[in-house]
Amino acid sequence: xxxxxxxxxxxxxxxxxxxxxxxxxxxxxxxxxxxxxxxxxxxxxxxxxxxxxxxxxxxxxxxxxxxxxxxxxxxxxxxxxxxxxxxxxxxxxxxxxxxxxxxxxxxxxxxxxxxxxxxxxxxxxxxxxxxxxxxxxxxxxxxxxxxxxxxxxxxxxxxxxxxxxxxxxxxxxxxxxxxxxxxxxxxxxxxxxxxxxxxxxxxxxxxxxxxxxxxxxxxxxxxxxxxxxxxxxxxxxxxxxxxxxxxxxxxxxxxxxxxxxxxxxxxxxxxxxxxxxxxxxxxxxxxxxxxxxxxxxxxxxxxxxxxxxxxxxxxxxxxxxxxxxxxxxxxxxxxxxxxxxxxxxxxxxxxxxxxxxxxxxxxxxxxxxxxxxxxxxxxxxxxxxxxxxxxxxxxxxxxxxxxxxxxxxxxxxxxx
Ligand SMILES: [Zn+2]
Numbered sequence: 037x038x039x040x041x042x043x044x045x046x047x048x049x050x051x052x053x054x055x056x057x058x059x060x061x062x063x064x065x066x067x068x069x070x071x072x073x074x075x076x077x078x079x080x081x082x083x084x085x086x087x088x089x090x091x092x093x094x095x096x097x098x099x100x101x102x103x104x105x106x107x108x109x110x111x112x113x114x115x116x117x118x119x120x121x122x123x124x125x126x127x128x129x130x131x132x133x134x135x136x137x138x139x140x141x142x143x144x145x146x147x148x149x150x151x152x153x154x155x156x157x158x159x160x161x162x163x164x165x166x167x168x169x170x171x172x173x174x175x176x177x178x179x180x181x182x183x184x185x186x187x188x189x190x191x192x193x194x195x196x197x198x199x200x201x202x203x204x205x206x207x208x209x210x211x212x213x214x215x216x217x218x219x220x221x222x223x224x225x226x227x228x229x230x231x232x233x234x235x236x237x238x239x240x241x242x243x244x245x246x247x248x249x250x251x252x253x254x255x256x257x258x259x260x261x262x263x264x265x266x267x268x269x270x271x272x273x274x275x276x277x278x279x280x281x282x283x284x285x286x287x288x289x290x291x292x293x294x295x296x297x298x299x300x301x302x303x304x305x306x307x308x309x310x311x312x313x314x315x316x317x318x319x320x321x322x323x324x325x326x327x328x329x330x331x332x333x334x335x336x337x338x339x340x341x342x343x344x345x346x347x348x349x350x351x352x353x354x355x356x357x358x359x360x361x362x363x364x365x366x367x368x369x370x371x372x373x374x375x376x377x378x379x380x381x382x383x384x385x386x387x388x389x390x391x392x393x394x395x396x397x398x399x400x401x402x403x404x405x406x407x408x409x410x411x412x413x414x415x416x417x418x419x420x421x422x423x424x425x426x427x428x429x430x431x432x433x434x435x436x437x438x439x440x441x442x443x444x445x446x447x448x449x450x451x452x
Contacts, residue, residue, distance in 0.1 A: 070107060076283040079107065083155075085279045088112040088173075088180045090165045090193055092141035094126040094259060095207050096183035098268025099275075100145055101128055103181075104153045106276060111149065112159045112177070113142040114169055126261035163429070166192035167361050167384045170431030172446040175200035175327070179278040181271055182206045187234060188241045191320075194219060194226035198321035199433075203278050203293075207271045209259045212301040214267035217311055218274050218293040227320035228313030266299050327433055327444045334450040335428050339412060340419040342434075346445060352438035356413035357423075360435050363408035364426050366418065371403050380418070382427025383408065411437065423447070 071077045085108050089100045092115035103111060119127075119134040119141055129148035130141070142160030149158050163169050166189065174180065174196050182193050182204055190206060197204040203220040219226050230238070270292070277289045284291050296311035314321075333345045339357070346355045362383040367376045368390075379389055383406075390401045409416065412426070428434070430450050436443040 076280055076288040078280060078283070081279050082107055082276070083109045085178045086110040086112070086176060087275060087279075088114060088177045089183060090114045090180060091183035091185070091189070092117070092129075092145050093123070093183060093185060094261065094264035095209060095268050095271070096141075096181075097127040097129045097145065098264050099181050099183055099207070099271050100149055101152065102269060102272035103275065104149045104156045104158075106272065107153060107155060108275075108279075109155070110157045110159070112161060112173070113145055114161045114163055114165055115141045116162055116164050116168075117141050119144050126259065126264050128261075164384065165189060165196070167382065167427060168429050169196070170429045170447065171196060171200055171324070171433040172327075172329070172431035172449075174202060175433075177202050179275050180204040181275055183268070183271070184208070186241070187238050190226055191230075191238055195320050197221070198225060199324045201323050201325070205271045205274045205278070205292075207267045209263045209267050211258060212260060212263055214259075214263045214299050216267050216270040216274065216292060216297040217295075218278070218291055220278075220291075220293050221321065221323060223314060224293050224312055225314055225318060225321040228315045228318050229311060230313075260301070263299065263301055266301070267297075270297050270299075324433060324435070324444045327446050329446040330448055332448055333445070334448050335423040335430050335432065336450050338420050338422050339416060339426065342423055343414060343419075346434070346436055347438070349445070350436070350438060350443055352440045354413070354439035356411050356437045358411050358435040358437055359409070359427065361432075362427050363410045364412070365406050365408045367407050368404040369407060371405055377404075380421075380425075384427070 070079060087103055087108050087110070089096050089103070089111065092100070092113055096113070096115065100111060100113060117140070118138045119130045120138070121135045123130055123141075124132065124135055129145040131144070131148075134144035140160070140162050142162055146158040146160040149156060161169065177200075180193070180197055180202055182190055184190050184193065184206075185208075193204065197219065198221050201221050203218065206217045206219065206226065208215050217226075218224065274292050277284045277291050280289060283289055294310070294312040295308045297306070298309055299306045330345065330349055333342055333349070337345065342357070343355045347353060364382050365379045365386050367378050368386070369376045377394065379386060381389055386406065387401075390396050390404070428447070431447055433444050433446045436445050
């Protein structure tokens with residue numbers, strides 16, 4: 037009875053404390069020596085770390101939860117989906133209210149993570165990783181964690197990480213099985229480990245017809261909270277190793293890089309499988325360097341302004357921007373009768389335009405030819421459009437071609 041009473045009084049006393057006191061206590065809780073028995077643990081590295089978690093589904097929930105408990109200082113969350121009731125069975129960060137309000141997953145997760153560890157700075161981004169997250173932001177990360185449910189998103193994330201020279205941890209779950217892998221630029225590349233069958237599937241998945249299909253029937257993978265916990269935990273652990281790069285190099289820790297961790301829960305099988313690939317001829321893992329940061333040019337400038345600013349900045353003439361993430365489409369044309377429909381959108385938005393605005397079925401959409409631009413310069417007919425309208429995200433790195441050569445120029449952030 038006495039101990040019960042003490043516990044009750046302690047709980048009441050805690051509830052009456054001001055937010056500041058609780059924050060101070062939390063700071064003590066996540067101060068130095070939080071994992072004192074780990075010889076390799078360097079809290080200052082973890083507290084200063086910037087980690088991006090891409091995908092806030094079952095895996096993303098587990099990874100972000102663990103990273104917050106570890107005290108990773110700065111977390112970026114990327115996802116464009118909203119919380120649904122069906123997510124609640126395997127998402128520790130989401131509530132019934134989040135599903136009821138159809139809250140964006142990144143906002144719901146950010147709220148829960150701040151409650152879990154008030155020392156962590158959480159930045160939610162409602163965005164598609166393939167086209168809406170600037171390379172300039174990715175290259176500022178110490179590590180990226182992919183919690184994705186399809187090959188195309190993994191392929192695009194890998195491409196960004198390799199261009200930026202940032203290591204990333206991949207996780208995948210299906211049913212009661214899951215895998216985790218680590219990709220480090222110069223050692224291991226997701227695209228280089230893809231089998232011919234996987235390339236075929238990827239090509240099919242990136243075709244217009246498939247994009248429409250994926251849009252209509254958003255992919256659903258059945259899985260369990262347990263397999264998400266296991267794989268998410270391994271991913272978080274491997275992320276810690278990437279943050280302790282020096283300790284891993286000295287052999288205090290062993291990275292998963294070059295191997296794949298496989299787990300199967302039904303009959304309890306787990307193993308490490310060789311999984312390494314780095315082909316020097318792979319066009320997907322070219323590192324963009326050197327990257328210089330333009331002091332004023334942002335994605336809100338028009339193309340005309342951007343070209344002038346770039347020529348002035350580089351001291352070279354004839355600047356063109358090479359759209360490396362996606363092309364830009366001004367119209368689509370009916371193959372059979374030559375009928376043209378104005379689109380004026382980045383490639384990634386065309387499939388939705390065809391289904392939602394034109395209200396065409398998949399088969400009808402197949403009958404259109406897409407008129408697109410990949411390199412845009414002074415002769416581009418829509419120079420008054422902003423870089424943002426042309427599909428360039430905030431803080432992206434532009435691939436600029438001039439009469440003298442190639443350059444990589446990062447846009448200044450448009451956020452005040
Ligand atoms: Zn590669």
